Amino acid sequence: MIRVGMADDEPLFSAGLAMLLGAQEDIEVAWRAADGAQALRLEADEPVDVLLLDVQMPVMDGLSATRSLVESGTRARIVILTTFDTDGYVLGAIEAGACGFLLKSTPPDELVAAIRTVHRGDSVVSPGPTRRLVTALRSGAPAPGSLPPAPAHSAGDGGPGVGEPGAGGPGAGGPGAGGQGAAAELADLTEREREVLVLISTGLTNQEICDRLWLSMATVKTHVSHLLSKTGSRDRVQLVLLALRSGLVGLDELLADAV
Template sequence: MSIRVIIADDESLMRSGLRLLLGAADDIDIIAEAAHGAEAIELSRELSPDIILMDIRMPVMDGLEATRTLMAQASHPEVLILTAFGTDEFVLQALRSGAAGYILKDTPPDELIHAVRAAANGTRTLSPSAIDSLLGGATTSATEAGRFGPTGAGALQNSSGPDPLEPLTSREREIAEAVAKGLTNAQVARALFVSTATVKTHLARIFYKFDVSTRVQLALLVNERR
């Protein structure tokens, strides 16, 4: 069954390019285009897509507001943010709004297609540069927490504290660090010369050990030791 996608971007040239790129995949079907967030919401209600590929800065209603509006509905598509802006503020807002991923417009075509498929399967995907931005913001927060004292139970440990990855085996540590760099399961598998199934098994154990449920949470935890 094809993944039904709506492209929401205020630039017609970008929409046309994305339609050609994604439409070339056998399992992706572009069912509509929207020039702003409000139109994306209207089309979503009419067509019930699986995924909305959503830009952030658009007229009438921006992508973040549109994502929040969609996520508040009882039945909604997954929203994959595709934007030129990789600042930690935008990344955090998108994730808090319920976006299934955050991809930058300079992402290679095959990785964008992978991100659409991952979102359709309920897996969150972030561009490596978006992860770097997010972790950079976390590092700044950790520095400020060390300067002014803890800000609560969730405050990050400083670099002089215990290694947060200590519970992991050497292989699990390699996989956790690779995921924190933004590598997909397939990329990790190729780098470590193991199967994708093996990576998934180790990742499930890592999530269990740290009581996390997303790659972003794992990336933030790994960053504590840097």
């Protein structure tokens, strides 16, 4: 059973979403909060698997709540929900440590599927925000909160979450100043791991990677785990952005896929 916590200051939306999720056999809505601060208190008292946080809320907004939750070591997977499809919110959510960013206009079945996807350890970003994210990286334009630097190298851990790159050079995604650091993050990868990283960056699922490379699911999962560990990335989204900064994949290719 996937335990879900929700924080939204729109009672009708919150109630409707709770009814939708509660009707699923594998999802349980543990609690609902009206703001980020209340969500922090409820999560501390009654931890959940997935947290759905609205961006704009009184007392404490969703991005601030996400930062606080991640810093406190929450094990919940956080998905930001918003009406606003803007660069600042997308990049801010990723920087804060969210595992997903979805528009409130997302079809119900897709939202439910996204919760299951995030619970499995993957990340989800709506198509519109994905396009904006890639476009922002291409232009090098900083969004509110800016982009963080490349994750510190780690040979051991690197749990899931969502992150994004730092100043990944302007233009078509060449290494540049930030890209050199990102390239160094890939120095310890094997050729096969680089190949898997490229396929992850083009949006392929584990099963699709299995089919493309003729590998078993266990082998692909091992490669993905090694990629996360060796680069210190929190999840697949952070891996994609690391690949962009390093120049391993091109922005034009990803932008075409994201539109």
